[in-house]
Amino acid sequence: MTDRVPGFSTLAVHAGAQPDPTTGARATPIYQTTSFVFNDADHAASLFGLQAFGNIYTRIGNPTNAVLEERVAALEGGTAALAVASGHAAQLVVLQQLMRPGDEIIAARKLYGGSINQFTHAFKAFGWNVAWADPDDIASFERAVTPHTKAIFIESIANPSGSITDIEAIAAVARKAGVPLIVDNTLASPYLIKPIDHGADIVVHSLTKFLGGHGNSLGGIIVDAGTFDWAKDNKYPVLSEPRPEYHGIKLQETFGNFAFAIACRVLGLRDLGPALSPFNAFMILTGIETLPLRMQKHCDNAKAVAEFLSGHAKVSAVNYAGLPGDKYNNLQRKYAPKGAGAVFTFSLKGGYEAGVNLVSNLKLFSHLANVGDTRSLVIHPASTTHSQLDDDAKVKSGAAPDVVRLSIGIEDKEDLFADLDQALNA
Missing domain, CATH: 3.90.1150.10 (Aspartate Aminotransferase, domain 1)
Structure with a gap:
């Protein structure tokens, strides 16, 4: 049994979770705390310098949230994940790692209305531009590619139409353009579609929807597929160049196939601050079990x-x-x-x-x-x-x-x- 790969339903119940080592609690506890005590000064310094993994402050990470992150990463087949306050927050944190003023994403026209609004209006304030493409016309994605293109964004099942997107065909366009494919998998959930199996490099969800499933908790998540070479062509300097706030660490070089998830946490979540409450993480974990x-x-x-x-x-x-x-x-x-x-x-x-x-x-x-x-x-x-x-x-x-x-x-x-x-x- 130790060599058996767990099935989807088993992962939905168990992935990321162990009985609490102190109390023996079987359900994942709600670690309702703002911060965590360091062992000593060296331990604190190693955590802040990204030389060790551990808990610092709930805005950056929390043990309840960590179980949720590991569980969704396992269900999607990714290398790591980051939970945030909402699906919109997930999109913001993802694009902050990829985009600079004047850069552009290509997005499918068939998107949730809030995403259309976010891409068209809110992101303009950052100097981020959007080019719209028709998911029923794969060539429209190819025509939209320019030297400023930094990502392609689609929904696996489009909201509100319920149409199915040809992920593999659009992934091929993204690979040819040398940019990551981001797939919003909210309406499908990994139970129906696993975009990483079809060429997605990053998957995002509104945890508020089917993963939580009960209409009681807001949340979002980013899943890193670990498939994209962020150092190639130096197109993504946030991941390929030395980070001055972390003593010159190069995230891609240091963290390999989960470097993007690390960037989202230690640059996006740390500085933008859209943290998921541990209570909401607990509620969403409970929803995922079913x-x-x-x-x-x-x-x-x-x-x-x-x-x-x-x-x-x-x-x-x-x-x-x-x-x-x-x-x-x-x-x-x-x-x-x-x-x-x-x-x-x-x-x-x-x-x-x-x-x-x-x-x-x-x-x-x-x-x-x-x-x-x-x-x-x-x-x-x-x-x-x-x-x-x-x-x-x-x-x-x-x-x-x-x-x-x-x-x-x-x-x-x-x-x-x-x-x-x-x-x-x-």
């Missing part, structure tokens, strides 16, 4: 609801990759054979007003701006999450005016059918 059970139920329910809506008189189209004949069904069978996820969209014959009315009439579905909860959720993206976009951009991002987004929970599917039916007919 991830395989929940995700399969999410997917089974979502497919059933998509089939129900496909036959409804008030519905003009259903966009769910798990349906035979869907545009993304072949990619779903390649990348996510266990299921197409729980988030998808459908279009109403009554257009924008019908979408607004539907979300107002649903009773079991909760109308809110989240996905990945045990409860079924609904939102009308054009009037909420994507409202800052013009109509053309809404359509390109999968949030046309007549589109409603569902995040299907783990309730009895018949109850979901009944609620949707009464709201559609109201």
